Amino acid sequence: MAPTTSSSTGDFTSEVLQALSKSDPISSTESFPDVPFESIKAALDRLASRSMVIYEQVEREDVFLEPEAEVIVSHGSHEARVFEAVRQALDGLSIQDLEGKIGDKTVTKLGQGKAFKEKWIKKDGAKLVALVESINDVTRDQLKVIQEKHTHDAKIVADLKKRKLLRTQKVISFRIEKGPKFALELVKEETDLTAEMLASGAWKTATFKPYNFKALGADQHAGALHPLGKVRQELRQIFFEMGFSEMPTNQFVESGFWNFDTLFVPQQHPARDLQDTFYVSDPVKAGRPGPTSAEDKNDYETYFKNVQEIHENGKYDSIGYRYPWSEDESLRLVLRTHTTSVSAAMLHKLAGQKKVDGRVPPARYFSIDRVFRNETLDATHLCEFHQVEGVIADYGLTLGGLMEFMDMFFAAMGVTGLRYKPAYNPYTEPSMEIFSHHKGLNKLVEIGNSGIFRPEMLEAMGLPKDMRVFGFGLGLERPTMIKYGISNIRELLGHGVDLNLIQKNPAVRFDKD
Numbered sequence: 063m064a065p066t067t068s069s070s071t072g073d074f075t076s077e078v079l080q081a082l083s084k085s086d087p088i089s090s091t092e093s094f095p096d097v098p099f100e101s102i103k104a105a106l107d108r109l110a111s112r113s114m115v116i117y118e119q120v121e122r123e124d125v126f127l128e129p130e131a132e133v134i135v136s137h138g139s140h141e142a143r144v145f146e147a148v149r150q151a152l153d154g155l156s157i158q159d160l161e162g163k164i165g166d167k168t169v170t171k172l173g174q175g176k177a178f179k180e181k182w183i184k185k186d187g188a189k190l191v192a193l194v195e196s197i198n199d200v201t202r203d204q205l206k207v208i209q210e211k212h213t214h215d216a217k218i219v220a221d222l223k224k225r226k227l228l229r230t231q232k233v234i235s236f237r238i239e240k241g242p243k244f245a246l247e248l249v250k251e252e253t254d255l256t257a258e259m260l261a262s263g264a265w266k267t268a269t270f271k272p273y274n275f276k277a278l279g280a281d282q283h284a285g286a287l288h289p290l291g292k293v294r295q296e297l298r299q300i301f302f303e304m305g306f307s308e309m310p311t312n313q314f315v316e317s318g319f320w321n322f323d324t325l326f327v328p329q330q331h332p333a334r335d336l337q338d339t340f341y342v343s344d345p346v347k348a349g350r351p352g353p354t355s356a357e358d359k360n361d362y363e364t365y366f367k368n369v370q371e372i373h374e375n376g377k378y379d380s381i382g383y384r385y386p387w388s389e390d391e392s393l394r395l396v397l398r399t400h401t402t403s404v405s406a407a408m409l410h411k412l413a414g415q416k417k418v419d420g421r422v423p424p425a426r427y428f429s430i431d432r433v434f435r436n437e438t439l440d441a442t443h444l445c446e447f448h449q450v451e452g453v454i455a456d457y458g459l460t461l462g463g464l465m466e467f468m469d470m471f472f473a474a475m476g477v478t479g480l481r482y483k484p485a486y487n488p489y490t491e492p493s494m495e496i497f498s499h500h501k502g503l504n505k506l507v508e509i510g511n512s513g514i515f516r517p518e519m520l521e522a523m524g525l526p527k528d529m530r531v532f533g534f535g536l537g538l539e540r541p542t543m544i545k546y547g548i549s550n551i552r553e554l555l556g557h558g559v560d561l562n563l564i565q566k567n568p569a570v571r572f573d574k575d
């Protein structure tokens with residue numbers, strides 16, 4: 063790289079050092095009136111970081127001439143011009159002639175007044191005559207000083223300002239003095255210790271640049287949390303605080319058995335149609351349900367048979383659906399349409415768990431994970447979404463208790479004033495859709511689905527007759543969109559997501575109604 067001179071790089075360090083060697087301290091605006099503020103500041107920072115100079119910023123008010131004052135400096139004050147015109151006319155001047163000579167009515171008028179007051183001229187009949195040989199044009203002299211120095215005696219400045227001849231302007235300058243390591247030359251500071259320096263021994267005399275611990279550092283392009291992940295985390299916290307434990311939902315593909323049959327969804331149910339469910343084409347079928355680990359001692363064979371029987375012939379005081387149940391249909395692989403398939407597996411395991419005080423212990427489970435439905439895509443629907451699911455298994459549960467629980471759960475999310483509407487699910491009876499009043503839309507919107515699981519489902523698993531199980535489900539996307547003010551689901555999930563939105567959305571959110 064070609065060597066560059068200091069002025070071509072805009073580096074004023076050597077100019078500053080030169081100026082300081084001649085007088086100390088100096089003022090930046092006096093020593094370098096034409097150098098831009100930023101260049102001076104950059105040079106001073108460099109020098110100060112090496113203790114070569116010490117500087118401080120000072121603010122002062124400079125005065126500048128108004129256009130009228132500029133005219134006075136070049137032509138004399140009004141009164142001086144009047145006096146000069148009168149003095150030059152050896153036997154006096156009429157007022158009209160004076161006006162003609164000066165060529166400006168206001169200057170003539172104001173100047174006359176002041177010249178009279180100063181006793182420089184007087185009226186002699188119809189004429190004006192001079193009273194003195196010469197005068198001192200004090201105003202002009204004062205303005206000349208100010209034009210050069212931009213400052214003067216405070217009283218003079220105040221007077222001239224009152225006469226609207228001056229304006230003031232704030233000027234920022236630096237007061238600069240020599241620092242403890244002052245020198246005329248800036249020593250090159252090394253930023254790296256190189257192999258050459260070690261080999262030549264140059265490291266012994268080199269000056270190293272100190273670390274700048276105040277530097278902000280380069281942008282790290284670190285990962286950012288997705289809004290869905292953040293709201294999911296908030297919900298997990300609510301569940302944990304309410305005594306729930308998390309279900310394993312890491313299996314997106316289920317058999318029809320777990321996704322539908324265990325939940326008493328008949329094999330002809332429209333939800334199982336191709337239009338609603340994604341079936342897996344390879345492999346088409348799962349094996350029969352069985353233990354998920356070596357420790358899993360549950361009886362899957364009996365359960366499988368019970369499910370078949372309750373569908374086909376009825377059992378547990380239920381007449382069932384009475385249709386020829388197909389094992390092939392039950393073993394077809396599907397992308398799970400809800401996480402209730404996992405709830406079913408967990409409740410089945412609960413039934414086989416060791417009894418506590420002679421009975422199946424109460425339990426609370428939740429999950430928040432992906433489900434898949436063959437939906438027509440639009441601004442609020444994708445063919446996959448995240449389902450928030452909860453189940454509570456206990457004795458003596460009532461529908462009123464479910465409503466009270468849902469009120470509490472949603473209140474923890476900041477949603478109050480719930481309304482319930484009777485609904486239908488094949489696996490719950492009674493079932494309720496949950497609504498909340500949406501202030502923005504000014505109407506009730508559905509925010510969840512819930513119910514008490516049917517005995518056909520629970521007793522097939524082997525759960526005791528007097529155990530009741532609440533279940534509920536809601537989407538994670540809708541509350542997230544409301545909380546983050548996103549109106550199109552495609553901006554939240556999928557390839558249309560704006561990464562800026564993900565990176566910029568706040569870590570702390572002030573929820574709006």
Ligand SMILES: N[C@@H](Cc1ccccc1)C(=O)O
Nearest residue numbers: 400402511512513533534535
């Ligand atoms: N599975 C239901 C939610 C639900 C779960 C449990 C009981 C009742 C309803 C849904 O997908 O909407």
